[in-house]
Amino acid sequence: MYRYDEFDAGFVSDRVAAFRDQVARRLSGEMTEDQFKPHRLMNGLYLQLHAYMLRVAVPYGTLSARQMRKLAIIARRYDKGYGHFTTRQNIQYNWPALADTPAILEELASVEMHAIQTSGNCIRNVTADHFAGAAADELDDPRPYAEILRQWSSLHPEFSFLPRKFKIAVNGATRDRAAIQTHDIGYQIVRNSAGEIGFAVYVGGGQGRTPMIAKKIRDFLKIEDLLAYTQAIVRIYNLEGRRDNKYKARIKILVHEKGLDWMRQAVEAEFEAASRDYIALPDSEIARIKAYFAPPELQARASSQKFAARRESDPRFAGFVSTNVAAHKIDGYGIVTISLKPIGGIPGDATAEQMEAVADLAELYSQAEIRVSHEQNLVLPHVALDDLPVIYDELLASGLATANAGLVSDIIACPGMDYCSLATARSIPVAQRISERFGDGPRARDIGALKIKISGCINACGHHHVGHIGILGLERKGVETYQITLGGTGDETCSMGTLTGPGFSSEEVVDAIERIVDAYMALRNEPGEDFLTAFRRLGMQPFKEALYDTSKGADI
Amino acid sequence: MRFAISANRLLDGIVVFFGSSHHWVDQLSAASLYASKNEAEAALAVARLDQTRNVVVEPYVFEVRAEGAPIAHHIREAIRAAGPTVRKDHGKQADLLADKR
Ligand code: HEM
Ligand code: SF4
Numbered sequence A: 001m002y003r004y005d006e007f008d009a010g011f012v013s014d015r016v017a018a019f020r021d022q023v024a025r026r027l028s029g030e031m032t033e034d035q036f037k038p039h040r041l042m043n044g045l046y047l048q049l050h051a052y053m054l055r056v057a058v059p060y061g062t063l064s065a066r067q068m069r070k071l072a073i074i075a076r077r078y079d080k081g082y083g084h085f086t087t088r089q090n091i092q093y094n095w096p097a098l099a100d101t102p103a104i105l106e107e108l109a110s111v112e113m114h115a116i117q118t119s120g121n122c123i124r125n126v127t128a129d130h131f132a133g134a135a136a137d138e139l140d141d142p143r144p145y146a147e148i149l150r151q152w153s154s155l156h157p158e159f160s161f162l163p164r165k166f167k168i169a170v171n172g173a174t175r176d177r178a179a180i181q182t183h184d185i186g187y188q189i190v191r192n193s194a195g196e197i198g199f200a201v202y203v204g205g206g207q208g209r210t211p212m213i214a215k216k217i218r219d220f221l222k223i224e225d226l227l228a229y230t231q232a233i234v235r236i237y238n239l240e241g242r243r244d245n246k247y248k249a250r251i252k253i254l255v256h257e258k259g260l261d262w263m264r265q266a267v268e269a270e271f272e273a274a275s276r277d278y279i280a281l282p283d284s285e286i287a288r289i290k291a292y293f294a295p296p297e298l299q300a301r302a303s304s305q306k307f308a309a310r311r312e313s314d315p316r317f318a319g320f321v322s323t324n325v326a327a328h329k330i331d332g333y334g335i336v337t338i339s340l341k342p343i344g345g346i347p348g349d350a351t352a353e354q355m356e357a358v359a360d361l362a363e364l365y366s367q368a369e370i371r372v373s374h375e376q377n378l379v380l381p382h383v384a385l386d387d388l389p390v391i392y393d394e395l396l397a398s399g400l401a402t403a404n405a406g407l408v409s410d411i412i413a414c415p416g417m418d419y420c421s422l423a424t425a426r427s428i429p430v431a432q433r434i435s436e437r438f439g440d441g442p443r444a445r446d447i448g449a450l451k452i453k454i455s456g457c458i459n460a461c462g463h464h465h466v467g468h469i470g471i472l473g474l475e476r477k478g479v480e481t482y483q484i485t486l487g488g489t490g491d492e493t494c495s496m497g498t499l500t501g502p503g504f505s506s507e508e509v510v511d512a513i514e515r516i517v518d519a520y521m522a523l524r525n526e527p528g529e530d531f532l533t534a535f536r537r538l539g540m541q542p543f544k545e546a547l548y549d550t551s552k553g554a555d556i
Numbered sequence B: 001m002r003f004a005i006s007a008n009r010l011l012d013g014i015v016v017f018f019g020s021s022h023h024w025v026d027q028l029s030a031a032s033l034y035a036s037k038n039e040a041e042a043a044l045a046v047a048r049l050d051q052t053r054n055v056v057v058e059p060y061v062f063e064v065r066a067e068g069a070p071i072a073h074h075i076r077e078a079i080r081a082a083g084p085t086v087r088k089d090h091g092k093q094a095d096l097l098a099d100k101r
Helices: A006-028 A033-042 A065-078 A098-109 A143-153 A223-240 A251-258 A260-273 A283-292 A305-313 A315-324 A352-365 A385-397 A428-438 A442-447 A506-523 A531-538 A541-549 B037-052 B075-082 B092-100
Strands: A045-047 A052-057 A062-064 A082-085 A090-093 A168-171 A185-191 A197-203 A215-222 A325-327 A333-338 A349-351 A369-372 A378-384 A452-455 A469-476 A479-486 B002-009 B015-018 B056-065
Touching: A006 A033, A006 A098, A033 A045, A052 A098, A062 A065, A065 A082, A065 A090, A065 A098, A065 A352, A065 A369, A082 A352, A143 A168, A143 A223, A143 A283, A185 A223, A197 A223, A215 A223, A215 A260, A223 A251, A223 A260, A223 A283, A251 A260, A305 A315, A305 A385, A315 A325, A315 A333, A315 A385, A315 A442, A333 A385, A349 A352, A352 A369, A352 A378, A352 A385, A378 A385, A428 A442, A428 A452, A428 A506, A442 A506, A469 A506, A479 A506, A506 A531, A506 A541, A531 A541, B002 B037, B002 B075, B015 B075, B037 B056, B056 B075, B075 B092
Parallel strands: A168 A185, A452 A469
Antiparallel strands: A045 A052, A052 A090, A062 A369, A082 A090, A082 A349, A185 A197, A197 A215, A325 A333, A333 A378, A369 A378, A469 A479, B002 B015, B002 B056
8 A cells, every 4th residue: 555655754744843833833822823724724724613623634545454543543532532534535533622733643644644735725635436446347446546646736836826726536447436527627547449548537527606517628648648637737727717706716617617628728738838758657657656556465265155144144234235345356355335324323423443443354354454435434445255244243343334335324414514614504413314214224225326415505515416315504594494406426427416496494304305205216117216317217397296295384 | 682702712722702801711601791782892802802812713793692591593603602413422512511410
């Protein structure tokens, strides 16, 4: 797995030392809040509703067992014993004291982690498929490219003061699990007609208050041109992106206002004009980075007796396998999703003990590797099917065996007004009540694949635009109100959800979701037409009828 | 409607309220209440001195109802005054519970 090279280690420890100094000067009063704020944000430290919040990057969602143990120690020593895994493959701590943050950053640096590029108008931490390097449907591991982009963009002087933040995602499988079309740049690894591996390039996607699906700017980009092309895009954005209005400053607005053709011409011209030699990626450099991500040496295994027997005898285990275990590249292995969505629990929260339990399992059974998914779950990427029964038992003991990955109760929710100072409504309690209503039992299984995503304000951190069912919490006349959108998805068939109509009160919203689900169940084509497919076939009308004709008090 | 002043303490970010004789207190119940917006704004000018003196960050005025114990009018301030509604074991609500025991 990737470890800092010497440049990084020195750089990070310098940054920690500088921040320690800045915090000391802030506490002594030498620095005002206005002077200090940009520094703390640059180190991932926000001031939230109840306290400070520290955001720590998990680059492309890959964590070692050792790093997870450190996250647990930090949660216990400097926070209140838990952390929150987010949709950006980050972890957030909700209660650190300002005076402790330099020590936390130092602890993180000791395991090659940091909070750099988690805020500010720079190129943010690059995200990738959480099944990278393991998935059966993968063409090439996206992480080496994400890492190359990360190294190149870390504090890149030209790109540290962009008009607005800039998010890049890389996906290497046929299923898009990295939601690349909702990013400023999305790289999809493809094979061209000559059999070469390269990237299809998407630009100008995003969520927030103006959701946009990225547009394909190039069908095929050679791997060696990854940085040159990224540079061309970011340069055009840096020059032409709007700085007059923060809400119109993302690249999606530039692409939208000027059009894809203009953007393509500008980028291609810049790409051709710039000297490419010095940032062309030689094979040797790609190989060097790839070596950090070398797949574990797994031998294909014959079908597992133990696994088959348990599956036969234990329906709960069988249920867990059907939802939470995905196909691995190597026969006899699986990818295990550890749901951080216990029924009625807080999406994405994990206690220090749970983090340690996952670290133990990773060490024993998954090549010491863990992934953080943008769906706020954890993943053990390389698990022998033989070991699944014992892993399942351990997960049960730690309260981590909820068998709902991809089901209706596997809900993404941002912190909302329970923690976030920008929120207009709470999101977590809505997620909890929906989760309790549907559970992870036979009913949830019958409903099948259904992604519900909830944001507590227009910023859309909870990805509601791309939820099959999206929920947006707003405030109307001082009261929490929830708007519902249907038909969104962040995968390779990316679409933004459509508003059903007037919103619902906190008391009504769970019943409203149930009416939508019931309508789907009544109208779906047997067998197993999933919610999104059914919605695309049926359109909004039947759901509108289900929502508004029968409802009382849906007149907000 | 009455008014009160809140901020976050610089050192640990914890929510505090402006109380009597220029003290910042942890509980809304101990906060100074002002009968009018004008009165509150005048007090805010004093409270802001503590921002300059690096005691608190971002003091501001908010509305409270005070038929009995003061209750924040808006849910955002109510949550600040109590703690996350989804984690009753954290925030000020937890301190209160601990005090009662
Ligand atoms: C609690 C502190 C947080 C603050 C202050 C915050 C702030 C923001 C803001 C202002 C935006 C809008 C940016 C824009 O449209 O230009 C945004 C977008 C976003 N945030 Fe957060 N956020 C917070 C927490 C989170 C969490 C917990 C997650 C993950 C669950 C998250 C993930 C995202 C994502 C994925 C976007 C995507 C929209 C985009 O960039 O197009 N944020 N955030
Ligand atoms: S969507 Fe809004 S409420 Fe939710 S975390 Fe983002 S900024 Fe906060």
